[in-house]
Amino acid sequence: MKDRTIYKRDGKKRIMQHYDRYVNSFDFGVERIFVETSYGKTHVLVAGPPEGKPVFIFQGGNCINPMTLSWFLPLMGHYRVYAPDTIGHPGFSDENRISAKDDSFARWTKELMEHFHVERSAFVGPSYGGGIILRLAAFMPDKIDCAVLVSPAGITLGSKVRMMGEILLPLVMYQMTSSPRHLDRIADTMSQSSMKEVDKNVIGDVFTYLRLEQDMPKLTTKEELKHFNAPVLIIAGEKDIFFPEDRLRIRAQEIIPNLIECKSYVMGHFPSEEHLVKINQDIEEFLHKYY
Template sequence: MSIYKSQKGREESLLLYDKQLLKLGKSFLDIYVETSFGKTHIVETGNKKGIPLLVFHGGNSTTAYNLLMCRFLLEDFHIYAVDTIGHPGKSDEVCLSHRGYDYGKWASEVIDQLGYDKIACFGISFGGGILAKLICVAPEKVKKSVLIVPAGISNALPISSVKMMIPLLQYRMTKKKKYLIKTALFMALHEDVLDEDTLDTVKDSFDNVKTKVGMPTNIEEQKLSGYHSPTLVIASEKDCLFPAKKVLARAKQIFTDCRIYELKESGHMHILPPSIKNTIVEFLKESS
Protein backbone atom coordinates (compact mmCIF):
# COMPACT_ATOMS: atom_id res chain seq x y z
CA MET A 1 0.00 0.00 0.00
CA SER A 2 1.39 3.39 -0.99
CA ILE A 3 2.39 5.93 1.66
CA TYR A 4 1.23 8.66 -0.72
CA LYS A 5 -2.34 9.83 -1.31
CA SER A 6 -2.00 9.44 -5.09
CA GLN A 7 0.54 8.81 -7.85
CA LYS A 8 0.48 12.54 -8.60
CA GLY A 9 1.15 13.23 -4.92
CA ARG A 10 4.12 10.86 -5.00
CA GLU A 11 5.55 12.62 -8.03
CA GLU A 12 5.10 16.05 -6.44
CA SER A 13 6.72 14.89 -3.21
CA LEU A 14 9.76 13.45 -4.99
CA LEU A 15 10.03 16.59 -7.14
CA LEU A 16 10.29 18.67 -3.94
CA TYR A 17 12.81 16.17 -2.56
CA ASP A 18 15.09 16.57 -5.60
CA LYS A 19 14.67 20.35 -5.62
CA GLN A 20 15.64 20.64 -1.95
CA LEU A 21 18.59 18.30 -2.37
CA LEU A 22 19.95 20.48 -5.17
CA LYS A 23 19.61 23.55 -2.94
CA LEU A 24 22.32 22.08 -0.72
CA GLY A 25 24.87 23.09 -3.33
CA LYS A 26 26.92 20.01 -2.43
CA SER A 27 27.86 16.98 -4.48
CA PHE A 28 26.12 13.81 -3.37
CA LEU A 29 25.72 10.16 -4.26
CA ASP A 30 22.56 8.06 -4.21
CA ILE A 31 23.17 4.74 -2.45
CA TYR A 32 20.67 1.90 -2.26
CA VAL A 33 21.11 -0.96 0.21
CA GLU A 34 19.02 -4.07 0.72
CA THR A 35 17.65 -4.89 4.16
CA SER A 36 15.28 -7.63 5.29
CA PHE A 37 12.64 -4.90 5.63
CA GLY A 38 13.08 -3.52 2.10
CA LYS A 39 15.35 -1.44 -0.11
CA THR A 40 16.71 1.68 1.60
CA HIS A 41 17.95 4.87 -0.06
CA ILE A 42 20.80 6.89 1.43
CA VAL A 43 22.25 10.24 0.38
CA GLU A 44 26.03 10.28 0.77
CA THR A 45 27.36 13.83 1.00
CA GLY A 46 29.43 16.22 3.11
CA ASN A 47 33.17 15.89 3.64
CA LYS A 48 34.29 12.49 2.34
CA LYS A 49 37.47 12.78 4.45
CA GLY A 50 35.49 13.67 7.57
CA ILE A 51 34.11 11.53 10.39
CA PRO A 52 31.38 9.16 9.14
CA LEU A 53 27.95 10.16 10.46
CA LEU A 54 24.65 8.32 9.95
CA VAL A 55 21.70 10.75 9.95
CA PHE A 56 18.01 9.99 10.51
CA HIS A 57 15.37 12.57 9.55
CA GLY A 58 12.05 13.50 11.17
CA GLY A 59 8.74 11.76 10.50
CA ASN A 60 6.47 12.71 7.58
CA SER A 61 9.48 14.65 6.32
CA THR A 62 12.49 13.86 4.14
CA THR A 63 16.24 13.49 4.19
CA ALA A 64 16.50 16.31 1.64
CA TYR A 65 14.75 18.78 3.98
CA ASN A 66 16.69 17.51 6.97
CA LEU A 67 20.00 18.09 5.20
CA LEU A 68 18.98 21.68 4.47
CA MET A 69 18.29 22.20 8.16
CA CYS A 70 21.59 20.50 9.09
CA ARG A 71 23.94 22.20 6.66
CA PHE A 72 26.28 22.88 9.59
CA LEU A 73 27.25 19.19 9.58
CA LEU A 74 28.40 19.08 5.96
CA GLU A 75 31.81 20.69 6.38
CA ASP A 76 33.19 18.31 8.99
CA PHE A 77 31.37 15.03 8.50
CA HIS A 78 31.04 12.29 5.91
CA ILE A 79 27.25 12.14 5.89
CA TYR A 80 25.09 9.11 5.21
CA ALA A 81 21.56 10.55 5.32
CA VAL A 82 18.98 7.76 5.35
CA ASP A 83 15.49 7.88 3.86
CA THR A 84 13.41 6.25 6.58
CA ILE A 85 11.67 3.22 5.16
CA GLY A 86 7.90 3.79 4.84
CA HIS A 87 8.27 7.59 4.92
CA PRO A 88 8.50 10.16 2.09
CA GLY A 89 11.63 9.71 0.01
CA LYS A 90 13.18 7.00 -2.12
CA SER A 91 13.25 3.98 0.20
CA ASP A 92 10.65 1.23 -0.13
CA GLU A 93 7.13 2.14 0.99
CA VAL A 94 7.14 -0.51 3.71
CA CYS A 95 5.61 0.72 6.96
CA LEU A 96 7.18 -0.60 10.15
CA SER A 97 5.46 -0.53 13.51
CA HIS A 98 6.32 2.46 15.71
CA ARG A 99 6.00 0.05 18.63
CA GLY A 100 8.63 -2.58 19.32
CA TYR A 101 12.14 -2.43 17.89
CA ASP A 102 11.81 -3.05 14.12
CA TYR A 103 13.12 0.43 13.31
CA GLY A 104 16.22 -0.34 15.36
CA LYS A 105 16.72 -3.67 13.57
CA TRP A 106 16.31 -1.92 10.21
CA ALA A 107 18.84 0.79 11.14
CA SER A 108 21.28 -1.89 12.34
CA GLU A 109 21.05 -3.61 8.95
CA VAL A 110 21.67 -0.29 7.18
CA ILE A 111 24.94 0.11 9.12
CA ASP A 112 25.97 -3.43 8.12
CA GLN A 113 25.17 -2.79 4.48
CA LEU A 114 27.20 0.42 4.48
CA GLY A 115 30.16 -1.63 5.65
CA TYR A 116 30.68 -0.14 9.11
CA ASP A 117 31.17 -2.02 12.36
CA LYS A 118 30.55 1.16 14.37
CA ILE A 119 29.44 4.68 13.38
CA ALA A 120 28.41 7.98 14.97
CA CYS A 121 24.67 8.64 14.65
CA PHE A 122 22.43 11.73 14.59
CA GLY A 123 18.63 11.71 14.76
CA ILE A 124 15.93 14.37 14.90
CA SER A 125 12.37 13.83 16.18
CA PHE A 126 11.10 10.54 14.69
CA GLY A 127 14.69 9.93 13.59
CA GLY A 128 15.79 10.37 17.19
CA GLY A 129 13.31 7.63 18.08
CA ILE A 130 14.83 5.37 15.42
CA LEU A 131 18.27 6.05 16.88
CA ALA A 132 16.99 5.27 20.38
CA LYS A 133 15.64 1.93 19.13
CA LEU A 134 18.97 1.24 17.35
CA ILE A 135 20.87 1.85 20.60
CA CYS A 136 18.74 -0.86 22.23
CA VAL A 137 19.06 -3.35 19.37
CA ALA A 138 22.74 -2.92 18.47
CA PRO A 139 24.54 -0.76 21.06
CA GLU A 140 27.92 -1.96 19.84
CA LYS A 141 27.35 -0.33 16.44
CA VAL A 142 26.75 3.20 17.78
CA LYS A 143 29.98 5.13 18.38
CA LYS A 144 28.24 8.32 19.56
CA SER A 145 24.66 9.61 19.54
CA VAL A 146 23.12 13.01 19.03
CA LEU A 147 19.35 13.04 19.62
CA ILE A 148 17.48 16.28 18.94
CA VAL A 149 13.84 16.72 20.11
CA PRO A 150 13.74 12.93 20.07
CA ALA A 151 10.88 10.50 20.18
CA GLY A 152 11.38 7.32 22.18
CA ILE A 153 12.73 8.81 25.42
CA SER A 154 9.67 10.35 27.11
CA ASN A 155 6.82 10.96 24.69
CA ALA A 156 3.97 13.25 25.73
CA LEU A 157 0.33 12.39 25.16
CA PRO A 158 -0.57 13.55 21.61
CA ILE A 159 -3.00 16.27 22.78
CA SER A 160 -1.38 18.72 20.37
CA SER A 161 -2.52 16.58 17.43
CA VAL A 162 -6.14 17.17 18.50
CA LYS A 163 -5.60 20.94 18.81
CA MET A 164 -4.12 21.03 15.31
CA MET A 165 -7.17 19.45 13.71
CA ILE A 166 -9.28 22.60 13.28
CA PRO A 167 -6.71 24.70 11.38
CA LEU A 168 -5.63 21.58 9.49
CA LEU A 169 -9.21 20.94 8.35
CA GLN A 170 -9.49 24.61 7.38
CA TYR A 171 -6.31 24.26 5.32
CA ARG A 172 -7.49 21.07 3.63
CA MET A 173 -10.79 22.70 2.67
CA THR A 174 -9.34 26.02 1.46
CA LYS A 175 -5.64 25.34 0.71
CA LYS A 176 -4.96 28.82 2.10
CA LYS A 177 -1.43 29.51 3.30
CA LYS A 178 -2.66 31.25 6.47
CA TYR A 179 -4.20 27.99 7.73
CA LEU A 180 -1.06 26.06 6.79
CA ILE A 181 0.95 28.48 8.94
CA LYS A 182 -1.61 28.33 11.76
CA THR A 183 -1.38 24.53 11.81
CA ALA A 184 2.43 24.51 11.73
CA LEU A 185 2.60 27.02 14.59
CA PHE A 186 1.33 24.37 17.00
CA MET A 187 4.71 22.70 16.43
CA ALA A 188 6.87 25.74 15.70
CA LEU A 189 5.51 28.39 18.14
CA HIS A 190 7.41 31.16 16.34
CA GLU A 191 6.70 32.21 12.75
CA ASP A 192 10.39 32.88 11.99
CA VAL A 193 10.93 29.10 12.17
CA LEU A 194 8.62 28.65 9.16
CA ASP A 195 10.94 29.47 6.27
CA GLU A 196 10.17 28.55 2.66
CA ASP A 197 11.68 25.08 2.84
CA THR A 198 9.88 24.26 6.08
CA LEU A 199 6.51 25.42 4.78
CA ASP A 200 7.05 23.55 1.50
CA THR A 201 7.78 20.39 3.47
CA VAL A 202 4.77 20.80 5.79
CA LYS A 203 2.55 21.48 2.77
CA ASP A 204 3.88 18.38 0.99
CA SER A 205 3.17 16.28 4.07
CA PHE A 206 -0.43 17.52 4.32
CA ASP A 207 -1.17 17.49 0.58
CA ASN A 208 0.59 14.39 -0.67
CA VAL A 209 1.49 12.03 2.16
CA LYS A 210 -0.64 9.76 4.33
CA THR A 211 0.47 11.33 7.61
CA LYS A 212 1.80 8.99 10.32
CA VAL A 213 0.65 9.98 13.79
CA GLY A 214 2.37 7.22 15.81
CA MET A 215 5.87 8.06 17.01
CA PRO A 216 8.51 5.51 18.10
CA THR A 217 7.46 4.42 21.57
CA ASN A 218 9.60 4.94 24.66
CA ILE A 219 12.56 2.60 24.91
CA GLU A 220 12.94 0.28 27.89
CA GLU A 221 15.80 1.08 30.26
CA GLN A 222 16.77 -2.56 30.70
CA LYS A 223 17.56 -2.78 26.98
CA LEU A 224 20.35 -0.20 27.42
CA SER A 225 22.61 -2.33 29.60
CA GLY A 226 25.11 -2.76 26.74
CA TYR A 227 25.18 0.90 25.70
CA HIS A 228 27.85 3.19 27.18
CA SER A 229 28.73 5.48 24.26
CA PRO A 230 28.75 9.28 24.66
CA THR A 231 25.29 10.70 24.07
CA LEU A 232 24.07 14.27 23.56
CA VAL A 233 20.34 14.93 23.97
CA ILE A 234 18.81 18.28 23.02
CA ALA A 235 15.14 19.00 23.70
CA SER A 236 12.83 22.01 23.45
CA GLU A 237 11.26 23.59 26.52
CA LYS A 238 7.82 23.96 24.92
CA ASP A 239 7.81 20.92 22.64
CA CYS A 240 4.24 19.62 22.59
CA LEU A 241 5.40 16.12 21.60
CA PHE A 242 8.62 15.56 23.55
CA PRO A 243 8.90 18.23 26.29
CA ALA A 244 12.42 18.96 27.50
CA LYS A 245 11.57 18.66 31.19
CA LYS A 246 10.60 14.99 30.81
CA VAL A 247 12.95 14.02 27.96
CA LEU A 248 16.13 15.39 29.53
CA ALA A 249 15.39 14.02 33.00
CA ARG A 250 14.84 10.50 31.65
CA ALA A 251 17.84 10.75 29.29
CA LYS A 252 20.11 11.46 32.26
CA GLN A 253 18.55 8.52 34.05
CA ILE A 254 18.89 5.90 31.31
CA PHE A 255 22.12 6.83 29.47
CA THR A 256 25.36 6.28 31.39
CA ASP A 257 27.39 8.94 29.50
CA CYS A 258 24.89 11.69 28.71
CA ARG A 259 25.04 15.43 28.13
CA ILE A 260 21.83 17.42 27.88
CA TYR A 261 20.75 20.81 26.62
CA GLU A 262 17.40 22.58 26.73
CA LEU A 263 16.29 24.91 23.92
CA LYS A 264 14.49 27.63 25.88
CA GLU A 265 11.25 29.12 24.53
CA SER A 266 11.35 26.69 21.58
CA GLY A 267 8.81 24.27 20.18
CA HIS A 268 9.20 20.96 18.39
CA MET A 269 10.11 22.77 15.18
CA HIS A 270 12.91 25.16 16.03
CA ILE A 271 16.05 26.97 14.92
CA LEU A 272 19.27 25.72 16.49
CA PRO A 273 21.38 28.61 17.82
CA PRO A 274 24.96 28.80 16.44
CA SER A 275 26.34 27.94 19.89
CA ILE A 276 24.41 24.66 19.92
CA LYS A 277 25.49 23.81 16.39
CA ASN A 278 29.09 24.29 17.55
CA THR A 279 28.41 22.13 20.61
CA ILE A 280 27.12 19.32 18.37
CA VAL A 281 30.08 19.52 16.01
CA GLU A 282 32.62 19.57 18.85
CA PHE A 283 30.88 16.69 20.62
CA LEU A 284 31.01 14.54 17.49
CA LYS A 285 34.66 15.44 16.83
CA GLU A 286 35.85 14.64 20.35
CA SER A 287 37.89 11.46 20.63
CA SER A 288 36.19 9.02 22.93
Protein backbone atom coordinates in the same frame (compact mmCIF):
# COMPACT_ATOMS: atom_id res chain seq x y z
CA MET B 1 2.71 -8.15 -1.80
CA LYS B 2 3.66 -4.55 -1.07
CA ASP B 3 1.58 -2.35 1.20
CA ARG B 4 -0.63 0.25 -0.43
CA THR B 5 1.06 3.46 -1.42
CA ILE B 6 1.58 6.09 1.26
CA TYR B 7 0.71 8.82 -1.26
CA LYS B 8 -2.64 10.21 -2.37
CA ARG B 9 -3.44 11.14 -5.98
CA ASP B 10 -0.37 12.68 -7.68
CA GLY B 11 1.27 13.34 -4.33
CA LYS B 12 4.38 11.28 -4.88
CA LYS B 13 5.41 13.35 -7.90
CA ARG B 14 4.83 16.63 -6.06
CA ILE B 15 6.74 15.59 -2.94
CA MET B 16 9.63 14.15 -4.96
CA GLN B 17 9.90 17.51 -6.73
CA HIS B 18 10.31 19.17 -3.33
CA TYR B 19 12.93 16.55 -2.47
CA ASP B 20 14.97 17.09 -5.64
CA ARG B 21 14.82 20.88 -5.31
CA TYR B 22 16.13 20.61 -1.76
CA VAL B 23 19.02 18.33 -2.74
CA ASN B 24 19.90 20.57 -5.69
CA SER B 25 20.04 23.60 -3.39
CA PHE B 26 22.98 22.18 -1.43
CA ASP B 27 26.33 23.74 -2.32
CA PHE B 28 28.26 20.47 -2.00
CA GLY B 29 28.25 17.16 -3.81
CA VAL B 30 25.66 14.57 -2.79
CA GLU B 31 25.74 10.94 -3.86
CA ARG B 32 22.40 9.16 -4.11
CA ILE B 33 22.73 5.44 -3.50
CA PHE B 34 20.11 2.70 -3.35
CA VAL B 35 20.73 -0.11 -0.87
CA GLU B 36 18.80 -3.38 -0.90
CA THR B 37 17.81 -4.42 2.62
CA SER B 38 15.56 -7.18 3.91
CA TYR B 39 13.04 -4.43 4.77
CA GLY B 40 13.04 -2.96 1.27
CA LYS B 41 15.08 -0.76 -1.04
CA THR B 42 16.54 2.23 0.79
CA HIS B 43 17.67 5.48 -0.82
CA VAL B 44 20.64 7.08 0.96
CA LEU B 45 22.12 10.55 0.58
CA VAL B 46 25.89 10.45 1.09
CA ALA B 47 28.04 13.56 1.47
CA GLY B 48 31.22 14.84 3.06
CA PRO B 49 34.86 13.80 2.69
CA PRO B 50 35.26 10.05 2.04
CA GLU B 51 38.05 9.90 4.62
CA GLY B 52 35.88 11.53 7.31
CA LYS B 53 34.53 9.61 10.27
CA PRO B 54 31.03 8.26 9.57
CA VAL B 55 27.92 9.99 10.87
CA PHE B 56 24.45 8.57 10.22
CA ILE B 57 21.63 11.13 10.23
CA PHE B 58 18.02 9.90 10.36
CA GLN B 59 15.24 12.13 9.05
CA GLY B 60 12.24 13.46 10.94
CA GLY B 61 8.95 11.64 10.50
CA ASN B 62 6.41 12.56 7.82
CA CYS B 63 9.08 14.79 6.35
CA ILE B 64 11.53 14.67 3.47
CA ASN B 65 15.07 13.62 4.27
CA PRO B 66 16.92 16.63 2.76
CA MET B 67 14.79 19.05 4.79
CA THR B 68 15.96 17.76 8.16
CA LEU B 69 19.42 16.97 6.73
CA SER B 70 19.70 20.68 5.91
CA TRP B 71 19.63 21.42 9.63
CA PHE B 72 23.07 19.82 10.01
CA LEU B 73 24.96 21.05 6.95
CA PRO B 74 28.14 22.06 8.87
CA LEU B 75 28.79 18.36 9.55
CA MET B 76 29.40 17.78 5.83
CA GLY B 77 32.68 19.66 6.09
CA HIS B 78 34.39 17.12 8.36
CA TYR B 79 32.38 13.90 8.44
CA ARG B 80 31.22 11.28 5.96
CA VAL B 81 27.48 11.64 6.34
CA TYR B 82 24.99 8.89 5.49
CA ALA B 83 21.36 10.04 5.49
CA PRO B 84 18.85 7.32 4.55
CA ASP B 85 15.28 8.00 3.49
CA THR B 86 13.30 6.17 6.15
CA ILE B 87 11.34 3.33 4.60
CA GLY B 88 7.61 4.07 4.72
CA HIS B 89 8.12 7.84 4.94
CA PRO B 90 8.15 10.33 2.04
CA GLY B 91 11.24 9.88 -0.09
CA PHE B 92 12.77 7.50 -2.61
CA SER B 93 12.90 4.42 -0.36
CA ASP B 94 10.26 1.70 -0.50
CA GLU B 95 6.88 2.61 0.97
CA ASN B 96 6.17 -0.35 3.25
CA ARG B 97 6.33 0.77 6.88
CA ILE B 98 8.74 -0.60 9.46
CA SER B 99 7.64 -1.11 13.05
CA ALA B 100 9.21 1.33 15.50
CA LYS B 101 8.12 -0.87 18.40
CA ASP B 102 10.61 -3.75 18.02
CA ASP B 103 14.12 -4.42 16.67
CA SER B 104 13.22 -3.80 12.99
CA PHE B 105 14.84 -0.37 12.71
CA ALA B 106 17.97 -1.68 14.45
CA ARG B 107 18.29 -4.50 11.92
CA TRP B 108 17.61 -2.12 9.02
CA THR B 109 20.32 0.24 10.27
CA LYS B 110 22.79 -2.61 10.69
CA GLU B 111 22.23 -3.66 7.07
CA LEU B 112 22.85 -0.11 5.87
CA MET B 113 26.04 0.10 7.92
CA GLU B 114 27.25 -3.19 6.51
CA HIS B 115 26.65 -1.97 2.96
CA PHE B 116 28.88 1.05 3.58
CA HIS B 117 31.46 -1.03 5.54
CA VAL B 118 30.85 0.94 8.73
CA GLU B 119 31.29 -1.06 11.93
CA ARG B 120 30.46 1.71 14.41
CA SER B 121 29.32 5.28 13.91
CA ALA B 122 28.14 8.51 15.45
CA PHE B 123 24.41 9.09 15.01
CA VAL B 124 22.30 12.23 14.79
CA GLY B 125 18.51 12.07 14.84
CA PRO B 126 15.87 14.79 14.97
CA SER B 127 12.35 13.86 16.11
CA TYR B 128 11.36 10.44 14.69
CA GLY B 129 15.00 9.95 13.70
CA GLY B 130 15.97 10.16 17.37
CA GLY B 131 13.46 7.39 18.05
CA ILE B 132 15.18 5.23 15.43
CA ILE B 133 18.53 5.76 17.17
CA LEU B 134 16.98 4.69 20.48
CA ARG B 135 15.72 1.47 18.84
CA LEU B 136 19.30 0.81 17.74
CA ALA B 137 20.57 1.64 21.23
CA ALA B 138 18.11 -0.84 22.72
CA PHE B 139 19.00 -3.78 20.47
CA MET B 140 22.49 -3.13 19.04
CA PRO B 141 24.19 -0.65 21.38
CA ASP B 142 27.66 -1.67 20.18
CA LYS B 143 26.95 0.00 16.82
CA ILE B 144 26.84 3.48 18.39
CA ASP B 145 30.00 5.41 19.24
CA CYS B 146 27.99 8.44 20.37
CA ALA B 147 24.57 9.91 19.67
CA VAL B 148 22.95 13.32 19.33
CA LEU B 149 19.17 13.38 19.78
CA VAL B 150 17.46 16.60 18.68
CA SER B 151 13.90 16.99 20.00
CA PRO B 152 13.72 13.20 19.92
CA ALA B 153 10.77 10.88 19.82
CA GLY B 154 10.96 7.70 21.87
CA ILE B 155 11.50 9.20 25.33
CA THR B 156 8.35 11.04 26.39
CA LEU B 157 5.40 12.94 24.93
CA GLY B 158 3.90 16.37 25.39
CA SER B 159 0.30 17.13 26.29
CA LYS B 160 -2.07 15.15 24.06
CA VAL B 161 -4.84 17.68 24.74
CA ARG B 162 -2.64 20.52 23.52
CA MET B 163 -1.52 18.52 20.47
CA MET B 164 -5.13 17.84 19.55
CA GLY B 165 -6.10 21.50 19.86
CA GLU B 166 -3.07 23.09 18.23
CA ILE B 167 -1.98 20.45 15.68
CA LEU B 168 -4.66 17.84 14.99
CA LEU B 169 -7.68 20.14 14.72
CA PRO B 170 -6.03 22.65 12.36
CA LEU B 171 -4.59 19.69 10.39
CA VAL B 172 -8.08 18.29 9.83
CA MET B 173 -9.34 21.74 8.88
CA TYR B 174 -6.44 22.23 6.47
CA GLN B 175 -7.07 18.87 4.82
CA MET B 176 -10.74 19.79 4.42
CA THR B 177 -10.31 23.37 3.19
CA SER B 178 -6.67 23.82 2.00
CA SER B 179 -6.84 27.19 3.76
CA PRO B 180 -3.36 28.71 4.33
CA ARG B 181 -4.64 30.02 7.65
CA HIS B 182 -4.77 26.52 9.13
CA LEU B 183 -1.36 25.58 7.71
CA ASP B 184 0.11 28.78 9.15
CA ARG B 185 -1.28 27.90 12.55
CA ILE B 186 0.36 24.46 12.49
CA ALA B 187 3.67 25.82 11.19
CA ASP B 188 3.75 28.61 13.76
CA THR B 189 3.04 26.15 16.59
CA MET B 190 5.73 23.75 15.41
CA SER B 191 8.40 26.42 14.85
CA GLN B 192 7.54 29.33 17.14
CA SER B 193 6.64 31.30 13.99
CA SER B 194 10.08 30.81 12.41
CA MET B 195 9.42 28.18 9.72
CA LYS B 196 10.86 28.96 6.29
CA GLU B 197 8.33 29.36 3.49
CA VAL B 198 9.94 26.52 1.51
CA ASP B 199 9.48 24.17 4.47
CA LYS B 200 5.90 25.31 4.99
CA ASN B 201 5.19 24.45 1.36
CA VAL B 202 6.68 20.98 1.85
CA ILE B 203 4.68 20.16 4.95
CA GLY B 204 1.54 21.57 3.31
CA ASP B 205 1.92 19.04 0.49
CA VAL B 206 2.82 16.29 2.97
CA PHE B 207 -0.41 16.98 4.88
CA THR B 208 -2.37 17.03 1.62
CA TYR B 209 -0.87 14.12 -0.29
CA LEU B 210 0.53 11.71 2.30
CA ARG B 211 -1.09 9.01 4.40
CA LEU B 212 0.68 10.18 7.53
CA GLU B 213 2.60 7.82 9.78
CA GLN B 214 0.63 8.11 13.00
CA ASP B 215 2.58 5.72 15.24
CA MET B 216 5.38 7.32 17.23
CA PRO B 217 8.46 5.23 18.06
CA LYS B 218 8.03 3.16 21.19
CA LEU B 219 8.79 4.98 24.43
CA THR B 220 12.15 3.58 25.50
CA THR B 221 12.58 1.98 28.92
CA LYS B 222 15.52 2.05 31.30
CA GLU B 223 15.75 -1.74 31.03
CA GLU B 224 16.14 -1.54 27.24
CA LEU B 225 19.15 0.76 27.57
CA LYS B 226 20.97 -1.06 30.35
CA HIS B 227 23.75 -2.14 27.95
CA PHE B 228 23.95 1.19 26.14
CA ASN B 229 26.91 3.21 27.39
CA ALA B 230 27.78 5.51 24.49
CA PRO B 231 27.86 9.26 25.23
CA VAL B 232 24.59 11.03 24.42
CA LEU B 233 23.77 14.69 23.85
CA ILE B 234 20.13 15.76 23.82
CA ILE B 235 19.05 19.11 22.39
CA ALA B 236 15.47 20.08 23.19
CA GLY B 237 13.02 22.92 22.75
CA GLU B 238 11.27 24.52 25.70
CA LYS B 239 8.30 25.31 23.41
CA ASP B 240 8.26 21.94 21.60
CA ILE B 241 4.62 20.82 21.55
CA PHE B 242 5.53 17.18 20.82
CA PHE B 243 8.51 16.56 23.13
CA PRO B 244 8.84 19.50 25.57
CA GLU B 245 12.22 20.00 27.19
CA ASP B 246 11.04 19.82 30.80
CA ARG B 247 9.47 16.37 30.40
CA LEU B 248 12.24 15.18 28.08
CA ARG B 249 15.06 16.10 30.45
CA ILE B 250 13.52 14.34 33.45
CA ARG B 251 12.79 11.11 31.61
CA ALA B 252 16.11 11.07 29.71
CA GLN B 253 18.04 11.37 32.96
CA GLU B 254 16.14 8.34 34.25
CA ILE B 255 16.71 6.01 31.30
CA ILE B 256 19.92 6.99 29.44
CA PRO B 257 23.03 5.70 31.28
CA ASN B 258 25.62 8.05 29.77
CA LEU B 259 23.64 11.22 29.13
CA ILE B 260 26.39 13.85 28.92
CA GLU B 261 24.14 16.88 28.64
CA CYS B 262 20.58 17.93 27.86
CA LYS B 263 20.78 21.37 26.28
CA SER B 264 17.65 23.44 25.81
CA TYR B 265 16.67 26.44 23.74
CA VAL B 266 13.53 28.56 23.67
CA MET B 267 12.40 26.99 20.41
CA GLY B 268 9.64 24.81 19.02
CA HIS B 269 9.91 21.43 17.35
CA PHE B 270 11.35 23.05 14.20
CA PRO B 271 14.44 25.11 15.10
CA SER B 272 14.91 28.58 13.65
CA GLU B 273 17.96 29.46 11.55
CA GLU B 274 19.44 31.23 14.58
CA HIS B 275 18.94 28.20 16.78
CA LEU B 276 20.48 25.93 14.14
CA VAL B 277 23.74 27.89 14.36
CA LYS B 278 23.90 27.19 18.10
CA ILE B 279 22.75 23.57 17.70
CA ASN B 280 25.48 22.82 15.17
CA GLN B 281 28.08 24.38 17.44
CA ASP B 282 26.84 22.11 20.24
CA ILE B 283 27.00 19.04 18.00
CA GLU B 284 30.46 19.77 16.65
CA GLU B 285 31.85 20.38 20.14
CA PHE B 286 30.28 17.14 21.36
CA LEU B 287 31.59 15.08 18.42
CA HIS B 288 35.06 16.62 18.76
CA LYS B 289 35.20 15.60 22.41
CA TYR B 290 33.56 12.18 22.32
CA TYR B 291 34.16 10.88 18.79
